[in-house]
Amino acid sequence: MSRLDRWMENSSRALARRSGRRGFLARLGRVIAGGTVTGVAALPLLPVARGQASDESHGSRAAAPPEDIQGPEGDPNHCDYWRNCAIDGFLCGCCGGSSTSCPPGTEMSPVTWIGTCRNPLDKKDYLIWYNDCCGRNPCGRCFCNRNEGERPVYHPYRNNDINWCAGAESQVYNCSAAMIIGLAVEGQPEK
Amino acid sequence: MSRLDRWMENSSRALARRSGRRGFLARLGRVIAGGTVTGVAALPLLPVARGQASDESHGSRAAAPPEDIQGPEGDPNHCDYWRNCAIDGFLCGCCGGSSTSCPPGTEMSPVTWIGTCRNPLDKKDYLIWYNDCCGRNPCGRCFCNRNEGERPVYHPYRNNDINWCAGAESQVYNCSAAMIIGLAVEGQPEK
Amino acid sequence: MKALLPALFAAILFALGPAADTAWPSAPEAPIVTQDPHGVVESVRPELGPHALWVGDRLFRHSILFDGDNGQALGMVDITWTLGGVAPHTSHSRREVYVVEPVYDRGHRGERIDYVTIYDLHTLAVTGEIELPTKGAEAGHGVALSALLDDERFLVVLNLVQSGSVTVVDLEQRRFAAEIPTAGCSLVYPTGRRSFGMLCGDGAALAITLADDGSAAETRRSEPFFDVVADPLSEKGARDGSRWLFASFDGYLHEVEFTGDKPSLVARWSLMTDRERADSWLVGGSQHLALHRDSRRLYSLVHQGQRGSHKDAGSEIWVYDTENHARIDTFEIPALLPAFLRPVLGLAPDSLAYRVLSFFTPSMGAHRVVVSQDDEPLLFLRHGEIGVIGVLDARDGRHLHTIEEAGMTGGEIRIP
């Protein structure tokens, strides 16, 4: 088998393996969905709690998840970052923001979809908000598409296809952040 | 030498050979220029003559250049088509128009840049208008960039970088046509 | 005035131009030859034929109308969504094309206004626009976000999730007709002259019939019949008259009838054997189900994966007889990458390098499949990251040809 064969096959395997996660040619148009809802009773509370958390900044009400993870699962600008298990879009950390903040000049959408991702260190499942940053043309860098626990458009809080910049001033999508809401009591159905 | 080596080298050679002419990644942004002027005395006359020609359609005042050419030089949708010697943009023939007409829903710009291209059959040099078709987003197909006799922006009638949709209602560039104005008395400086 | 523009511009250029341009001959001295007529603009041919195809692209922000038989571009319409890639709707009776789109007054910011932009199907000129409430929803796959109902009078547009509604547009009178609340249901599937269906967050289906003024004359909701978390129905369905076929994540085909007392699940059958399921075969993609109605053949993109891979490319097309609920054929998906790379690499179609590339490049599969509805049907395939269209004979899976340069990204494809 020639190098070409092997290279082609290798890259093709890599493609197949990652096609759901990454690939800059498709990185546009992936419209980003969000839902704020993790349970009926929590509905009107959670976003407010988030607003408070924002004011308190890194408050110390409880422990944060351990982030000292080796390899891609610990790299916020990598599709395999543990929090990115249901992300669909450009990683804000590659666009002038970070995995928890928006690039300069954009606005973080108040509504999002959620994922349930397992932290590989403490083996706990966390609820993640994938907040979109809005108001500037698509970033075009670090596209990731992972769909663990992702559900169709009619189940919006778990859908990452909808443009969740819907809640922002301009609904033009730039990138997506992956932020901790809290611990999940149950894992996602895929686990 | 493995197949990969050879393939890479071949394709690279092909790239080098054609990089000035074709390559869809650069096909945007090539703004298309035009000038109506082939000589001082002719200036105000030529465009009117073109308007008349339009009404007469394929009039038979004189012979048209022979177009029965074998290979790419005779293929209007190929960068090597003889008339395309100074074109920079998407060929309208790949966009719903033809080498002498615009795609549905666009408008042909009244001003253009010109080229002097040699017909390989009769060995005569012809003056070519590269009329842009305007008012719809870039076509994105059959990008060609050839610059035989092309001159910088300050020599506008020979410059193919300027957006020559400037004369149309919407200055959004869609594609370029390559149309005969007449015989050239002198060849282009490159020949 | 318009006819004088060229002369006017030439005169201005002359006035502002360099004093002399001696290297170029003045035209009057040149022998006169037949000039090409100036200003000619083509029209789309009167009959599109059954093999025409709209192909959307997000980066170029347009949708190209192709002749699927020869890959020729017939024309294009623009789409301003930054993330859309959606294909337009085509009314054959009114001979019009409709694009639902928002514009911002500064391109990407400022005031947003939503429109249906109307194009003439023959000239592709803009012949009108209808302003809508600024609520239109956008989704990456482009699927079931709007629906042209069968009598071609009403267009139904899905609204932003927080609106919980659809917008109904009267295309005949060219005006906004109504906003209909659709609490808990989403996506729009045309089901008849003036009716459409939706899928709901509790696993039910909704059917809405419009009155003459575009308001809801009748709204009927089924009992919940699927589990939106454990085994949800993919929203990428295939239409069968008043029915829609949906595959569940686990590979069970659901035939949903939207007429009658209320929408109902009329059949549910497995697309996979237990063995195939054990071998991790799954449905998936962005438009992964297509039905040829006359022959009752269903085409399904499948791949081997795991839960969470439901948007991955299909590696094969499994062909079913929907009457017998049986798989009757398996089509390979050709490698589309070489046709995408060919112009990038500057290779001639008949070059050795291109033949080598084509021979050794494995298939990356496809995310989208649609089928034409004529007697010699074509299957159109698209990979989400490769802007070309693979064209197969839908009867035997033969790879007929590939339409090159059909965009940079894999937006929605739709038979007009």
Add this chain to the structure above:
Amino acid sequence: MKALLPALFAAILFALGPAADTAWPSAPEAPIVTQDPHGVVESVRPELGPHALWVGDRLFRHSILFDGDNGQALGMVDITWTLGGVAPHTSHSRREVYVVEPVYDRGHRGERIDYVTIYDLHTLAVTGEIELPTKGAEAGHGVALSALLDDERFLVVLNLVQSGSVTVVDLEQRRFAAEIPTAGCSLVYPTGRRSFGMLCGDGAALAITLADDGSAAETRRSEPFFDVVADPLSEKGARDGSRWLFASFDGYLHEVEFTGDKPSLVARWSLMTDRERADSWLVGGSQHLALHRDSRRLYSLVHQGQRGSHKDAGSEIWVYDTENHARIDTFEIPALLPAFLRPVLGLAPDSLAYRVLSFFTPSMGAHRVVVSQDDEPLLFLRHGEIGVIGVLDARDGRHLHTIEEAGMTGGEIRIP
């Protein structure tokens, strides 16, 4: 109000949502952990440093500000030109960024309005816009279409060719200041506090100095000093204070001084030996000349070609000492294609496949080169069809790294 939006949306979602979503736990039962603060938006750091770089992209319609040392994106501004790919202007004194752009009220059609859009350099928020006459010119290479003059008060915008003029914008007062006729001359080159130069269609140069109100205080024109047909000056020049260096198509460097009685050619020397010229070495590209002012080093993209290849990629960088008019070094251009293909092919940076690809892929050259002006200067390289930036040490040509995913197409690059 804004702070309440999330709660409001959640409440609406709740009201419209499915009756129950039993598979997901309600949050109050979940143990509380530290949440990430919501709504944080970054700012660009106070000091950009000498290695920052604007990188334009036509397809994504924006320009990204990169840190050239590590390839990190610091932020981006949008640019609505459909064919631009131009990079913005940066005022360090006023800490603002300026983008000249047109918008159409329907995206690609309708009424056009031209603006200077003003961004704060720290927040990259839009802080103002200045409406201009609807005349701004567009050109594919993006070079010399507008100029920020040295005291950073006036921005000069080249107008459409039939306008035969430039528009002057007062950035301090944020208003249109003047339109200055420039019959027969084109392109704008900043040359001083309030002065700029142009090149003319008869082979002359024009120098314009502005009055306090932005009108032309002084207009001086040189005698024609080059042949626009036989050996024209490439418009892709390199600035040296009040001088600009231009290479002619045949490879002669022209140093043009724009101050003094009238603009004048102060030096003309050959970039090639007779032997090199006989070997078909030519200058060419879209931004093919760069000057490091302190070291007097000139970087020129060269390739072997023929007349008409003046826009082809350079295959080498020839380095000159502008004092001695002598070539002192030759830099190789690294292969940029592998870094472009890596994410497309899904290869890890440290994978064997990527190393193989990098090893065997020959260089395709570069169309654009710019150099930073500090003591440890970087050369930034770009190929017109590959959206990555090659970063070289400008002192020895060592390939330091490549900035990946810097767009899809090779738009203009500019040091802020």
